Amino acid sequence: MKKLVYTVFIAFWAAIGTLVLINALAPDSAEQVRRDAPASAEPAEYSLSEVAKHATLEDCWMVIEGVVYDVSDYVPRHPAPPAVLEPWCGREATEGMRTKGDSSDHSARAWRMLERYRIGDLRLAERRRGNAR
Amino acid sequence: MGIILIWTVVLLASAVTLVAVVGAGPAGGAEILDAMGRATGIVGLVMLLLAAALSARVPGFDRWFGGLTRLWKTHHRLGAGSLVLLLAHPVLLALSSSSEGLDAAVALLFPPFDAWQIWSGWLALLLMMVFLAPSFAFFGHPDYRRWKVLHRLAGPAVILALVHAWQYGRTWPADADKWLWLMLASLAVGAVAWRFVFSRRIGRLRYRVAQVVAVANNLVELVLEPAGRRRLRYDAGQFVYMAPFDRSLSAGYGEEHPYTLSSSPDEDGLRIAIKDLGDASRALQSIQPGSRVTIEGPYGRFFPDRAAEKQLWIAGGIGITPFLGRARWLHGRQRRCDVRLVYCVQDEARARFLDELHAIAEEIDDFKVIPHFFYRQGPLDSGFLDSCVPDLAEREAFICGPPGLNSLARRLLIGAGTGRKNIHIEEFELL
Numbered sequence: 001m002k003k004l005v006y007t008v009f010i011a012f013w014a015a016i017g018t019l020v021l022i023n024a025l026a027p028d029s030a031e032q033v034r035r036d037a038p039a040s041a042e043p044a045e046y047s048l049s050e051v052a053k054h055a056t057l058e059d060c061w062m063v064i065e066g067v068v069y070d071v072s073d074y075v076p077r078h079p080a081p082p083a084v085l086e087p088w089c090g091r092e093a094t095e096g097m098r099t100k101g102d103s104s105d106h107s108a109r110a111w112r113m114l115e116r117y118r119i120g121d122l123r124l125a126e127r128r129r130g131n132a133r
Numbered sequence: 134m135g136i137i138l139i140w141t142v143v144l145l146a147s148a149v150t151l152v153a154v155v156g157a158g159p160a161g162g163a164e165i166l167d168a169m170g171r172a173t174g175i176v177g178l179v180m181l182l183l184a185a186a187l188s189a190r191v192p193g194f195d196r197w198f199g200g201l202t203r204l205w206k207t208h209h210r211l212g213a214g215s216l217v218l219l220l221a222h223p224v225l226l227a228l229s230s231s232s233e234g235l236d237a238a239v240a241l242l243f244p245p246f247d248a249w250q251i252w253s254g255w256l257a258l259l260l261m262m263v264f265l266a267p268s269f270a271f272f273g274h275p276d277y278r279r280w281k282v283l284h285r286l287a288g289p290a291v292i293l294a295l296v297h298a299w300q301y302g303r304t305w306p307a308d309a310d311k312w313l314w315l316m317l318a319s320l321a322v323g324a325v326a327w328r329f330v331f332s333r334r335i336g337r338l339r340y341r342v343a344q345v346v347a348v349a350n351n352l353v354e355l356v357l358e359p360a361g362r363r364r365l366r367y368d369a370g371q372f373v374y375m376a377p378f379d380r381s382l383s384a385g386y387g388e389e390h391p392y393t394l395s396s397s398p399d400e401d402g403l404r405i406a407i408k409d410l411g412d413a414s415r416a417l418q419s420i421q422p423g424s425r426v427t428i429e430g431p432y433g434r435f436f437p438d439r440a441a442e443k444q445l446w447i448a449g450g451i452g453i454t455p456f457l458g459r460a461r462w463l464h465g466r467q468r469r470c471d472v473r474l475v476y477c478v479q480d481e482a483r484a485r486f487l488d489e490l491h492a493i494a495e496e497i498d499d500f501k502v503i504p505h506f507f508y509r510q511g512p513l514d515s516g517f518l519d520s521c522v523p524d525l526a527e528r529e530a531f532i533c534g535p536p537g538l539n540s541l542a543r544r545l546l547i548g549a550g551t552g553r554k555n556i557h558i559e560e561f562e563l564l
Contacts, residue, residue: 001209001210001213002269002270004213005216005217006269006270006271008216008217008220008221009220009269009271011220012220012224015224015227016223016224016242019227019231019235019242020239020242020243022235023235023236023239026235107244108240108244108245108248109230109233109237109240109241112233112234112237112240113233
């Protein structure tokens with residue numbers, strides 16, 4: 001048993017060390033994504049009323065900090081049950097993302113995952129109005 | 134029975150966790166790794182809390198586990214399982230999130246400093262590595278004192294692990310996991326409170342060293358008399374934790390160690406035979422008569438309540454002590470018995486207490502002492518046992534000696550047809 005535990009102990013540090021080292025040596029993947037994105041494509045702009053058309057769990061758009069996301073594909077994989085997400089579909093959902101309903105923010109990892117579902121920005125005028133409020 | 138209960142709890146917790154993570158329908162490698170990461174976290178913590186709950190060492194409670202030695206073994210196995218699972222837990226979660234890029238994996242392991250939920254888990258795991266390092270001899274054979282001091286870090290580790298788990302309860306249905314943590318945590322806290330608060334006040338009995346009998350140059354027998362109102366009640370062959378309070382000791386002042394009682398429960402005082410096996414037991418060879426000791430116990434159930442009348446005892450070296458206590462008790466009561474004691478030692482000079490045992494054998498019927506000398510007869514073998522104890526397989530067997538002899542004797546007895554259930558082994562090397 002001692003050998004097994006010791007082996008796992010060493011394997012643990014080997015795994016952690018490898019992850020950290022490879023990450024330090026690899027190019028920043030976030031930058032990579034930005035570079036890979038076609039520069040010419042203008043981000044699409046949507047209004048709140050357009051977003052509001054996608055207010056079901058099967059077709060769920062959200063506006064979070066001025067950016068529009070289509071999270072329909074992610075809903076089934078979200079840790080909290082879908083019923084928790086449903087009220088935020090088709091509307092401004094920054095509060096839900098920032099507070100999780102109990103004033104604790106989503107993790108950095110969750111925020112990074114969210115970026116994958118970005119489809120465009122909220123129309124400039126509405127963004128300004130939101131800021132003014 | 135207690136051991137079965139403990140592992141049933143572990144299995145049940147694993148089953149519920151498995152159903153919960155499989156029920157969520159993980160699809161693809163990353164999600165399966167995530168499910169495994171969560172499951173290892175939950176089951177690992179369940180095992181850690183159960184190990185903590187078993188650390189109480191309440192006298193009498195260990196009977197449910199077939200004695201304190203077996204209880205410690207279960208505690209040790211739970212600790213090992215828990216460390217293995219909890220080491221795998223962050224690695225699996227990190228590997229799972231590496232599907233979103235390596236930086237995601239590293240960010241999960243090393244989040245910003247304000248993510249205290251994750252850092253509390255990290256701290257708990259690091260503490261576990263520190264306090265379990267001596268238990269699993271990560272860095273060579275551990276020093277008893279250092280091991281005991283480091284093992285106290287288990288307290289903060291358990292609390293930090295609970296803080297961490299409380300924040301992430303989303304695997305079990307509803308709030309079931311919170312109930313699980315509350316239940317197991319109160320068991321663990323109760324156990325630790327008993328050990329460090331109540332047992333010190335009510336569990337430890339006060340005794341005084343009345344006499345120090347030098348049996349050999351590396352073996353003394355302490356005769357203890359009660360110094361408080363309460364006396365220890367015990368069965369012959371049980372053991373206690375003794376802490377000496379003699380300032381002149383070169384080591385081990387106030388440090389508790391387990392020792393077998395060599396006295397009969399019918400005697401007024403206690404007798405404990407102590408062989409020089411380490412710093413603390415070496416120092417005890419010169420303990421001053423009149424000094425105080427505390428006794429906590431009794432522990433162990435080497436001899437079950439309902440043992441067969443025909444018995445075979447196999448002792449190796451200082452492993453004679455529980456048998457000595459038992460023989461003195463039989464002698465005092467003039468009990469009818471049918472016992473063969475095979476006493477294995479290196480040579481005649483090391484056959485401690487042999488004269489007294491022979492004298493007892495003269496006085497009670499059907500109690501026979503059969504010495505076995507290694508230097509002359511080699512290792513114990515079936516030929517020797519068969520010739521001295523012809524009805525070997527009919528006897529309930531009790532073995533106490535160094536690990537090598539214990540396993541050899543066990544093999545020989547099984548080979549001779551003794552049922553596994555009728556072989557009882559007492560190990561005095563605790564882990």
